[in-house]
Amino acid sequence: MKFCSTSNKNIQVSFEEAVRQGMAADGGLFVPETIDQLPENFWRNFPQKSFNQISVEVASHFLKGSLPEEDLRKIIQHSLMFDAPLVKVESTIFALELFHGPTLAFKDFGARFLAEVLGYYIGRKQEEITVLVATSGDTGSAVAHGFFNLPGIRVVVLYPSGKVTESQEKQFTTLGGNVTALEVAGTFDDCQRMVKQAFSDEEIRLRRTLTSANSINVARLLPQMFYYFRAFQQIPLPQQKLVIAVPSGNFGNLTAGLWAKKMGLPVDRFVAATNVNNVVPEYLRTKIFRPIHSKMTISNAMDVGDPSNFPRMMGLYNFDHASLTNDVSGYEFTDDETVEAIREVYRTFKYIMDPHGAVGYLGLKKYLANSHFPSTGIFLETAHPAKFKETVEKSITTSIQLPEPLLKLMSKEKKTICIKNDFKELKEYLLNSD
């Protein structure tokens, strides 16, 4: 299958090209040329299929001809060796826990799959590439872990000094090996600007092959479809109407869910749940899409004022507001409401949500309160609550355990190279290190 640009259907490239380029030459985002229903035999024996098997079949639907199935199977085996369990919270409300990967957030799915795919294509041509990424926290750790020790690949992570949490920092500064962390005296915006400058610098382009692993890469979206199928497999009453709430920032996660529905997954309604960065809920209400400057919240991985996957989402509905609202409802919530939800759900059901999952939960409850059908509700739990220890502990007034992988990291020594927020220093590092 070809992949084409959201802004021009005539720009079509192979999967390998889409992965390498990240973004289309016209500034659009790559999407599958078509999204067809899965074949009948996918659903045969569906309840018995392993997560692995489901993932291979869903991916093959798009990658037949781009990757031999045997290689695809290996890629999925290496990158996705953790489950996405559906955990009961209330009688008909479930959390789909997406934080059982090595960095305890759902970004592990996308980043690890992308790393394996890129590693596969690079390896076959014996190339050497540098993955350059700016992070405000979670992306850096998922990407660094995903690419850790893959041959031919060097990872350089830029992050703003003093502006990420200690556990986030430890996740990409203690790996060593092929991962270097550049600690920038500046803000996240400085880091992002320096990375962009590196990609357009003649001399660097001549001497280094750079690639970005950012969230618009289509290879990060494909594996995010897998767990929607896995969720459906674990529902006790699959005949009931199904509502899935997705806590959203750049809307990659929700887009993947909508793709899964297009492939035949029986979801009756998606809920786009945001914090006060409410550009999409606002669009759903008013038909007006108006990007904003992002506002800081306690669900900080969703502090996005101009969601990058919006064109992918709209493209799926032929840019028609009415068809989109047939499938998707949107709500936004304040930090106070989020904290209150974490507290209440813990008090009543003894389930600990992280601030992102809590926004999803709130969206789900709000939708269900106005719906007249008995439904099964799922909200995506996108991060382990321990990653947001302070906020969560304040809400539930008990202390939470750091899970084993985080605990181990906290005792490891951080190694970084400190640089100024000056592109020259980044350039010098990229050209003179190997």
Ligand SMILES: *Cc1c(COP(=O)(O)O)cnc(C)c1O
């Ligand atoms: C990135 C992230 C989100 C937002 O996901 P999008 O695909 O950008 O909408 C939600 N929760 C957590 C924990 C994240 O890291």
